[in-house]
Amino acid sequence: MQRKYLTSIILILFLSIIGTVLYFTFQKLHKKKLARDNIEYMxxxxxxxxxxxxxxxxxxxxxxxxxxxxxxxxNCHFCNKQVKDILKDHNRFHNITILLVSTAHEDILKEYYTALNLNRYPNLYLLSDRNLVFPKTFGTSTTPTTILYEKGGRFISKFEGIVKIGKIINEFKD
Known part of the structure:
Protein backbone atom coordinates (compact mmCIF):
# COMPACT_ATOMS: atom_id res chain seq x y z
CA MET A 1 0.00 0.00 0.00
CA GLN A 2 2.76 2.39 0.97
CA ARG A 3 4.76 1.47 -2.13
CA LYS A 4 1.73 2.16 -4.38
CA TYR A 5 1.22 5.52 -2.67
CA LEU A 6 4.88 6.47 -3.13
CA THR A 7 4.80 5.40 -6.79
CA SER A 8 1.70 7.54 -7.38
CA ILE A 9 3.32 10.59 -5.82
CA ILE A 10 6.50 10.13 -7.89
CA LEU A 11 4.42 9.74 -11.07
CA ILE A 12 2.40 12.87 -10.28
CA LEU A 13 5.59 14.87 -9.58
CA PHE A 14 7.21 13.59 -12.76
CA LEU A 15 4.16 14.49 -14.88
CA SER A 16 3.95 17.91 -13.21
CA ILE A 17 7.57 18.66 -14.02
CA ILE A 18 7.15 17.52 -17.63
CA GLY A 19 3.96 19.59 -17.94
CA THR A 20 5.66 22.69 -16.57
CA VAL A 21 8.66 22.32 -18.89
CA LEU A 22 6.36 21.84 -21.90
CA TYR A 23 4.23 24.83 -20.92
CA PHE A 24 7.20 27.20 -20.69
CA THR A 25 8.74 25.80 -23.87
CA PHE A 26 5.54 26.44 -25.84
CA GLN A 27 5.22 29.91 -24.28
CA LYS A 28 8.73 30.78 -25.45
CA LEU A 29 8.09 29.39 -28.95
CA HIS A 30 4.83 31.33 -29.16
CA LYS A 31 6.59 34.55 -28.13
CA LYS A 32 9.27 34.00 -30.80
CA LYS A 33 6.61 33.36 -33.46
CA LEU A 34 4.83 36.58 -32.55
CA ALA A 35 8.09 38.48 -32.75
CA ARG A 36 8.83 36.95 -36.18
CA ASP A 37 5.37 37.92 -37.41
CA ASN A 38 5.87 41.48 -36.12
CA ILE A 39 9.11 41.93 -38.05
CA GLU A 40 8.14 40.54 -41.45
CA TYR A 41 8.07 44.18 -42.55
CA MET A 42 10.02 47.01 -40.96
CA ASN A 75 30.40 47.36 -22.99
CA CYS A 76 30.00 44.10 -24.92
CA HIS A 77 33.25 42.74 -26.37
CA PHE A 78 31.43 40.90 -29.17
CA CYS A 79 29.41 44.00 -30.08
CA ASN A 80 32.57 46.07 -30.30
CA LYS A 81 34.19 43.49 -32.55
CA GLN A 82 31.11 43.48 -34.81
CA VAL A 83 31.06 47.28 -35.03
CA LYS A 84 34.81 47.52 -35.68
CA ASP A 85 34.53 44.89 -38.44
CA ILE A 86 31.75 46.94 -40.06
CA LEU A 87 33.78 50.15 -39.82
CA LYS A 88 36.81 48.40 -41.33
CA ASP A 89 34.73 47.20 -44.32
CA HIS A 90 32.38 50.17 -44.40
CA ASN A 91 32.87 50.69 -48.14
CA ARG A 92 31.04 47.37 -48.78
CA PHE A 93 27.85 48.84 -47.27
CA HIS A 94 26.93 51.21 -50.11
CA ASN A 95 23.14 51.78 -50.36
CA ILE A 96 22.75 50.15 -46.93
CA THR A 97 21.95 52.15 -43.80
CA ILE A 98 23.57 50.77 -40.66
CA LEU A 99 21.59 51.42 -37.49
CA LEU A 100 23.35 50.64 -34.23
CA VAL A 101 20.68 50.53 -31.52
CA SER A 102 21.50 50.39 -27.82
CA THR A 103 19.68 50.54 -24.51
CA ALA A 104 22.79 51.98 -22.82
CA HIS A 105 22.60 55.41 -21.19
CA GLU A 106 22.87 58.28 -23.68
CA ASP A 107 26.03 59.68 -22.06
CA ILE A 108 27.76 56.34 -22.63
CA LEU A 109 26.52 56.30 -26.24
CA LYS A 110 27.85 59.83 -26.86
CA GLU A 111 31.28 58.75 -25.61
CA TYR A 112 31.10 55.63 -27.81
CA TYR A 113 30.12 57.76 -30.83
CA THR A 114 33.09 60.05 -30.27
CA ALA A 115 35.60 57.29 -29.45
CA LEU A 116 34.86 55.43 -32.70
CA ASN A 117 34.58 58.62 -34.82
CA LEU A 118 31.20 57.46 -36.09
CA ASN A 119 30.60 60.92 -37.58
CA ARG A 120 32.92 59.82 -40.43
CA TYR A 121 30.32 57.32 -41.69
CA PRO A 122 27.35 59.07 -43.35
CA ASN A 123 25.13 55.98 -43.56
CA LEU A 124 25.73 54.84 -39.97
CA TYR A 125 23.56 55.98 -37.07
CA LEU A 126 23.94 55.33 -33.36
CA LEU A 127 20.48 55.23 -31.82
CA SER A 128 19.35 55.16 -28.22
CA ASP A 129 16.52 52.83 -27.28
CA ARG A 130 15.22 54.71 -24.26
CA ASN A 131 12.10 52.55 -23.81
CA LEU A 132 13.46 49.06 -24.63
CA VAL A 133 11.45 48.99 -27.85
CA PHE A 134 14.04 46.99 -29.80
CA PRO A 135 14.09 43.83 -27.65
CA LYS A 136 10.31 43.87 -27.29
CA THR A 137 9.64 44.40 -31.00
CA PHE A 138 12.29 42.09 -32.40
CA GLY A 139 12.26 39.45 -29.66
CA THR A 140 15.95 39.81 -28.90
CA SER A 141 17.86 38.97 -25.76
CA THR A 142 21.40 38.69 -27.12
CA THR A 143 23.88 41.36 -28.15
CA PRO A 144 24.89 41.75 -30.84
CA THR A 145 21.76 40.86 -32.78
CA THR A 146 21.72 41.80 -36.46
CA ILE A 147 18.47 42.16 -38.41
CA LEU A 148 18.48 42.84 -42.14
CA TYR A 149 15.77 44.48 -44.27
CA GLU A 150 15.77 45.10 -47.99
CA LYS A 151 14.85 48.46 -49.49
CA GLY A 152 11.11 48.87 -48.98
CA GLY A 153 11.27 47.26 -45.55
CA ARG A 154 10.84 43.54 -46.23
CA PHE A 155 12.61 41.28 -43.71
CA ILE A 156 15.64 39.35 -44.98
CA SER A 157 17.21 37.64 -41.97
CA LYS A 158 18.16 37.79 -38.30
CA PHE A 159 21.43 36.73 -36.66
CA GLU A 160 22.28 36.46 -32.98
CA GLY A 161 25.94 36.95 -32.08
CA ILE A 162 28.80 38.08 -34.27
CA VAL A 163 28.21 37.80 -38.02
CA LYS A 164 30.92 37.95 -40.66
CA ILE A 165 30.64 41.01 -42.87
CA GLY A 166 30.67 38.85 -46.02
CA LYS A 167 27.60 36.98 -44.78
CA ILE A 168 25.71 40.23 -44.17
CA ILE A 169 26.61 41.59 -47.61
CA ASN A 170 25.67 38.28 -49.29
CA GLU A 171 22.24 38.35 -47.61
CA PHE A 172 21.56 41.70 -49.28
CA LYS A 173 22.68 40.37 -52.69
CA ASP A 174 20.40 37.29 -52.68
Whole structure:
Protein backbone atom coordinates (compact mmCIF):
# COMPACT_ATOMS: atom_id res chain seq x y z
CA MET A 1 0.00 0.00 0.00
CA GLN A 2 2.76 2.39 0.97
CA ARG A 3 4.76 1.47 -2.13
CA LYS A 4 1.73 2.16 -4.38
CA TYR A 5 1.22 5.52 -2.67
CA LEU A 6 4.88 6.47 -3.13
CA THR A 7 4.80 5.40 -6.79
CA SER A 8 1.70 7.54 -7.38
CA ILE A 9 3.32 10.59 -5.82
CA ILE A 10 6.50 10.13 -7.89
CA LEU A 11 4.42 9.74 -11.07
CA ILE A 12 2.40 12.87 -10.28
CA LEU A 13 5.59 14.87 -9.58
CA PHE A 14 7.21 13.59 -12.76
CA LEU A 15 4.16 14.49 -14.88
CA SER A 16 3.95 17.91 -13.21
CA ILE A 17 7.57 18.66 -14.02
CA ILE A 18 7.15 17.52 -17.63
CA GLY A 19 3.96 19.59 -17.94
CA THR A 20 5.66 22.69 -16.57
CA VAL A 21 8.66 22.32 -18.89
CA LEU A 22 6.36 21.84 -21.90
CA TYR A 23 4.23 24.83 -20.92
CA PHE A 24 7.20 27.20 -20.69
CA THR A 25 8.74 25.80 -23.87
CA PHE A 26 5.54 26.44 -25.84
CA GLN A 27 5.22 29.91 -24.28
CA LYS A 28 8.73 30.78 -25.45
CA LEU A 29 8.09 29.39 -28.95
CA HIS A 30 4.83 31.33 -29.16
CA LYS A 31 6.59 34.55 -28.13
CA LYS A 32 9.27 34.00 -30.80
CA LYS A 33 6.61 33.36 -33.46
CA LEU A 34 4.83 36.58 -32.55
CA ALA A 35 8.09 38.48 -32.75
CA ARG A 36 8.83 36.95 -36.18
CA ASP A 37 5.37 37.92 -37.41
CA ASN A 38 5.87 41.48 -36.12
CA ILE A 39 9.11 41.93 -38.05
CA GLU A 40 8.14 40.54 -41.45
CA TYR A 41 8.07 44.18 -42.55
CA MET A 42 10.02 47.01 -40.96
CA UNK A 43 8.02 48.14 -37.92
CA UNK A 44 7.08 51.80 -37.59
CA UNK A 45 9.17 52.65 -34.54
CA UNK A 46 11.54 55.45 -33.62
CA UNK A 47 14.72 55.74 -31.60
CA UNK A 48 16.72 58.73 -30.44
CA UNK A 49 19.59 59.66 -32.79
CA UNK A 50 22.67 60.38 -30.64
CA UNK A 51 24.46 62.54 -33.24
CA UNK A 52 21.52 64.68 -34.34
CA UNK A 53 19.60 64.85 -31.03
CA UNK A 54 16.28 63.96 -32.63
CA UNK A 55 14.02 61.01 -33.28
CA UNK A 56 14.88 58.60 -36.08
CA UNK A 57 12.05 56.55 -37.62
CA UNK A 58 13.46 53.30 -38.98
CA UNK A 59 10.51 52.61 -41.28
CA UNK A 60 10.87 55.93 -43.12
CA UNK A 61 14.53 55.16 -43.70
CA UNK A 62 13.76 51.68 -45.08
CA UNK A 63 11.76 53.15 -47.96
CA UNK A 64 14.96 54.61 -49.41
CA UNK A 65 17.69 52.14 -48.44
CA UNK A 66 18.31 48.59 -47.33
CA UNK A 67 18.83 48.49 -43.57
CA UNK A 68 21.22 46.65 -41.28
CA UNK A 69 19.89 46.96 -37.71
CA UNK A 70 22.28 45.88 -34.97
CA UNK A 71 21.39 45.78 -31.30
CA UNK A 72 24.59 46.54 -29.39
CA UNK A 73 25.91 47.28 -25.94
CA UNK A 74 29.03 49.49 -25.85
CA ASN A 75 30.40 47.36 -22.99
CA CYS A 76 30.00 44.10 -24.92
CA HIS A 77 33.25 42.74 -26.37
CA PHE A 78 31.43 40.90 -29.17
CA CYS A 79 29.41 44.00 -30.08
CA ASN A 80 32.57 46.07 -30.30
CA LYS A 81 34.19 43.49 -32.55
CA GLN A 82 31.11 43.48 -34.81
CA VAL A 83 31.06 47.28 -35.03
CA LYS A 84 34.81 47.52 -35.68
CA ASP A 85 34.53 44.89 -38.44
CA ILE A 86 31.75 46.94 -40.06
CA LEU A 87 33.78 50.15 -39.82
CA LYS A 88 36.81 48.40 -41.33
CA ASP A 89 34.73 47.20 -44.32
CA HIS A 90 32.38 50.17 -44.40
CA ASN A 91 32.87 50.69 -48.14
CA ARG A 92 31.04 47.37 -48.78
CA PHE A 93 27.85 48.84 -47.27
CA HIS A 94 26.93 51.21 -50.11
CA ASN A 95 23.14 51.78 -50.36
CA ILE A 96 22.75 50.15 -46.93
CA THR A 97 21.95 52.15 -43.80
CA ILE A 98 23.57 50.77 -40.66
CA LEU A 99 21.59 51.42 -37.49
CA LEU A 100 23.35 50.64 -34.23
CA VAL A 101 20.68 50.53 -31.52
CA SER A 102 21.50 50.39 -27.82
CA THR A 103 19.68 50.54 -24.51
CA ALA A 104 22.79 51.98 -22.82
CA HIS A 105 22.60 55.41 -21.19
CA GLU A 106 22.87 58.28 -23.68
CA ASP A 107 26.03 59.68 -22.06
CA ILE A 108 27.76 56.34 -22.63
CA LEU A 109 26.52 56.30 -26.24
CA LYS A 110 27.85 59.83 -26.86
CA GLU A 111 31.28 58.75 -25.61
CA TYR A 112 31.10 55.63 -27.81
CA TYR A 113 30.12 57.76 -30.83
CA THR A 114 33.09 60.05 -30.27
CA ALA A 115 35.60 57.29 -29.45
CA LEU A 116 34.86 55.43 -32.70
CA ASN A 117 34.58 58.62 -34.82
CA LEU A 118 31.20 57.46 -36.09
CA ASN A 119 30.60 60.92 -37.58
CA ARG A 120 32.92 59.82 -40.43
CA TYR A 121 30.32 57.32 -41.69
CA PRO A 122 27.35 59.07 -43.35
CA ASN A 123 25.13 55.98 -43.56
CA LEU A 124 25.73 54.84 -39.97
CA TYR A 125 23.56 55.98 -37.07
CA LEU A 126 23.94 55.33 -33.36
CA LEU A 127 20.48 55.23 -31.82
CA SER A 128 19.35 55.16 -28.22
CA ASP A 129 16.52 52.83 -27.28
CA ARG A 130 15.22 54.71 -24.26
CA ASN A 131 12.10 52.55 -23.81
CA LEU A 132 13.46 49.06 -24.63
CA VAL A 133 11.45 48.99 -27.85
CA PHE A 134 14.04 46.99 -29.80
CA PRO A 135 14.09 43.83 -27.65
CA LYS A 136 10.31 43.87 -27.29
CA THR A 137 9.64 44.40 -31.00
CA PHE A 138 12.29 42.09 -32.40
CA GLY A 139 12.26 39.45 -29.66
CA THR A 140 15.95 39.81 -28.90
CA SER A 141 17.86 38.97 -25.76
CA THR A 142 21.40 38.69 -27.12
CA THR A 143 23.88 41.36 -28.15
CA PRO A 144 24.89 41.75 -30.84
CA THR A 145 21.76 40.86 -32.78
CA THR A 146 21.72 41.80 -36.46
CA ILE A 147 18.47 42.16 -38.41
CA LEU A 148 18.48 42.84 -42.14
CA TYR A 149 15.77 44.48 -44.27
CA GLU A 150 15.77 45.10 -47.99
CA LYS A 151 14.85 48.46 -49.49
CA GLY A 152 11.11 48.87 -48.98
CA GLY A 153 11.27 47.26 -45.55
CA ARG A 154 10.84 43.54 -46.23
CA PHE A 155 12.61 41.28 -43.71
CA ILE A 156 15.64 39.35 -44.98
CA SER A 157 17.21 37.64 -41.97
CA LYS A 158 18.16 37.79 -38.30
CA PHE A 159 21.43 36.73 -36.66
CA GLU A 160 22.28 36.46 -32.98
CA GLY A 161 25.94 36.95 -32.08
CA ILE A 162 28.80 38.08 -34.27
CA VAL A 163 28.21 37.80 -38.02
CA LYS A 164 30.92 37.95 -40.66
CA ILE A 165 30.64 41.01 -42.87
CA GLY A 166 30.67 38.85 -46.02
CA LYS A 167 27.60 36.98 -44.78
CA ILE A 168 25.71 40.23 -44.17
CA ILE A 169 26.61 41.59 -47.61
CA ASN A 170 25.67 38.28 -49.29
CA GLU A 171 22.24 38.35 -47.61
CA PHE A 172 21.56 41.70 -49.28
CA LYS A 173 22.68 40.37 -52.69
CA ASP A 174 20.40 37.29 -52.68
Missing amino acids: PDISFFDIANNNHFNIKKNSNEYSTCLIQIDP
